Amino acid sequence: MKEHRNPLPTVDIIIEVIPDGGKSPQGIVLIARKNPPHGWAIPGGFVDYGESLETAAVREALEETSLHVTLSRQFHTYSDPSRDTRHHTITTVYIASAHGNPVAADDAREAAVFTQNSLPGNIVFDHARILDDYFNKRF
Numbered sequence: 001m002k003e004h005r006n007p008l009p010t011v012d013i014i015i016e017v018i019p020d021g022g023k024s025p026q027g028i029v030l031i032a033r034k035n036p037p038h039g040w041a042i043p044g045g046f047v048d049y050g051e052s053l054e055t056a057a058v059r060e061a062l063e064e065t066s067l068h069v070t071l072s073r074q075f076h077t078y079s080d081p082s083r084d085t086r087h088h089t090i091t092t093v094y095i096a097s098a099h100g101n102p103v104a105a106d107d108a109r110e111a112a113v114f115t116q117n118s119l120p121g122n123i124v125f126d127h128a129r130i131l132d133d134y135f136n137k138r139f
Contacts, residue, residue, distance in 0.1 A: 008090070010091040014134055015096050019099075030111070034109040037124045
């Protein structure tokens with residue numbers, strides 16, 4: 001009998017950093033991953049059993065960036081089976097806001113704020129596509 005397998009649910013969080021006293025975002029947070037695949041990524045991770053997508057998004061943002069985020073809205077879901085070479089994952093992307101400076105934690109080696117014009121080169125998974133959709137207001 002063939003084993004039944006399902007894709008793994010994940011969340012990614014586009015965190016818009018609002019400077020203290022400001023109203024407009026100064027940029028978005030990306031993390032440099034400690035674990036393979038190495039490179040820059042949108043903060044995020046796997047949804048735990050019994051956890052809602054929204055709870056997972058807030059938890060993952062805090063774990064990887066040390067930022068307390070406020071979710072603004074669900075952005076889009078990405079499900080291409082080849083989006084992550086390790087597993088078949090389906091990610092639901094959220095847009096969130098936060099005040100303060102990100103500090104890398106958990107499986108993030110570094111966390112930094114970027115604008116559309118200052119994005120780093122080595123962006124992993126399908127996160128370059130997600131960021132392109134975000135910056136070009138596709139969803």
